[in-house]
Amino acid sequence: MNEHQNKLLELLNSESKVYALLAPAFPIDFPHPQIVGMLKELGFEKVAELTFGARMVNYWYKKYIEENPNQKYYIASPCPMIVNVIEKKYPELRQYLIPVVSPMHAMINICRDRHPDYKMVFVSPCQAKRALEAPRFPGLVDIVITFKELSEMLEEKGIKKDSYPDGDYAFDSFITEYTKVYPISGGLAKTAHVRNFFKPEEICIVDGIPNYLKIFDEMKAGISPYRFIDVLNCVGGCVGGPDIKNKDLPLEEKDRLVIEYRDRAIKDPDDGKHGDKEYAEHIDMGTTF
Ligand code: SF4
Numbered sequence: 001m002n003e004h005q006n007k008l009l010e011l012l013n014s015e016s017k018v019y020a021l022l023a024p025a026f027p028i029d030f031p032h033p034q035i036v037g038m039l040k041e042l043g044f045e046k047v048a049e050l051t052f053g054a055r056m057v058n059y060w061y062k063k064y065i066e067e068n069p070n071q072k073y074y075i076a077s078p079c080p081m082i083v084n085v086i087e088k089k090y091p092e093l094r095q096y097l098i099p100v101v102s103p104m105h106a107m108i109n110i111c112r113d114r115h116p117d118y119k120m121v122f123v124s125p126c127q128a129k130r131a132l133e134a135p136r137f138p139g140l141v142d143i144v145i146t147f148k149e150l151s152e153m154l155e156e157k158g159i160k161k162d163s164y165p166d167g168d169y170a171f172d173s174f175i176t177e178y179t180k181v182y183p184i185s186g187g188l189a190k191t192a193h194v195r196n197f198f199k200p201e202e203i204c205i206v207d208g209i210p211n212y213l214k215i216f217d218e219m220k221a222g223i224s225p226y227r228f229i230d231v232l233n234c235v236g237g238c239v240g241g242p243d244i245k246n247k248d249l250p251l252e253e254k255d256r257l258v259i260e261y262r263d264r265a266i267k268d269p270d271d272g273k274h275g276d277k278e279y280a281e282h283i284d285m286g287t288t289f
Contacts (some may be wrong), residue, residue, distance in 0.1 A: 004130070008143050011119055012043030018142075019111050019118040019172075020044040021104065024051060025183035025238045026126045027261040028254045029147045029245045034161040036169035041159050046111075046118065048173035051273035052077075053107030057177040059191040059277055060100040060285040065197050071096065073219055074228045078096060078102035078187055081134035081233035082212070090216050097289040103182060104129060105121055105287075108140055110280045112174055119143075123150055125183070125241025126234070146243035174275025180262035183238035184255050189230035202227040210233040 001009070011018055020039045022030070026049065030038075036047045061076060072097040077083065080102075088092050101109070108120050119142040122129060131143035145153075154160075181187035186205040194203055204226035206212045212231050218224040234240035239254040241247070246254075 001153070001156070002149065004143065004145055005149050007012065008121060008145050008153070011121070011143060011248060016119045017045040017117060018043065018117050018121055019046045019048065019115065020121050020123060021107055021111065022047070022049045022123045022196050023104070023125050023129075023147075023183065023241075024049060024054065025182060025241060025244065025254070026123065026147070027257045027260065028125075028239060028249065029151055031161040031167045032261055032264075034164035035166035036171060038159045038161065040169075042154065042157060044121070046115070046172035047169075048111055048171050049175060050103045050107045051176040051179040051182065052174040052280070053105075053110060053190070054103040054179035054182045054188075054278065055275065055281050056106045056110070056283070057100055057103050057286055058188070059281075061098055061194075061277070062197075064098050064100060065194075069197075072227070073224065074098055075231060076100075076194075076228065077231045078104070078182075078188070078194070078236075079125075079232050079238075080128045080136075082231050084128075084132050085213075085233075086200055086216070087289070089222055093216060093219055094289055096219070099289055101285050101287045102133065103179075105137065105140060106280075106283075106285050107173070108284050109285065113283055114173075121145060123147065126239050127243055128233070129272045147241070148245045151245045155257050159210065170254070174279060175265065176275050177262060177266045178267075180265060181258065183241075185232055185237035186230060186256060187227065189248065189264075194228050194230075198228045201225065204229045204231075206230070207232045207237050207240070209233065 008023050039047045075096045122141050123141045179191050185207040236251045
């Protein structure tokens with residue numbers, strides 16, 4: 001067990017009530033709905049996934065674009081690596097980052113609004129959330145644990161999916177079906193309905209380091225044909241996260257697992273609790289870069 005796993009075990013064994021928030025790429029590594037019961041056996045009091053947070057992020061993006069219609073470029077990214085690259089290498093592009101928090105941040109805000117006494121643990125497909133995003137917002141998230149680290153902990157404790165028959169568990173917070181594709185490259189642009197604001201040729205969906213550096217270079221030179229850039233660091237989006245246990249699965253298979261989860265949620269009205277924006281409209285999801 002590493003220091004993060006030990007810190008989480010200590011928290012779960014304490015008197016604190018602990019909320020687990022699963023990044024939306026979770027179906028690649030964890031079985032649904034069994035993961036809810038498995039995490040409760042590990043010691044979490046509540047378990048949520050982030051899709052309602054992603055819906056609120058989309059709502060704030062839309063609001064920002066409506067209120068700032070004449071901006072030259074709009075960079076939309078929930079990825080801390082992208083924010084870091086822009087801050088370090090392209091400071092002139094910083095003004096174009098849409099000042100809205102990530103779905104992780106948004107969902108913690110939503111859960112904390114309802115359960116202010118809970119500790120928040122984010123389950124992440126990468127360490128960038130821990131190393132770059134968490135320190136930017138002190139007090140936001142108590143622990144970030146990666147998919148790989150959590151898988152090892154479940155294995156070590158002998159917690160298996162077989163003990164949890166299908167349908168026994170639902171998430172403890174709101175969900176939104178259509179934002180379940182958020183971890184797939186282009187999921188943000190698609191679900192935020194940016195085509196209502198930009199022509200198709202003005203929208204750029206890009207992932208992978210060399211690909212986005214080229215776009216950023218063109219933007220820096222003022223010659224980019226794009227106005228709205230949906231950008232993620234990892235190839236394929238967060239489904240390509242380096243700390244996914246099953247990271248060697250083909251990209252198509254990872255996408256399939258995420259889409260299958262979405263399709264199952266759409267078909268099964270008991271699968272969760274659909275989140276309407278009125279539940280979270282009062283919470284500020286803005287930020288500064
Ligand atoms: S794109 Fe990669 S680095 Fe960025 S948040 Fe997703 S998994 Fe993390």
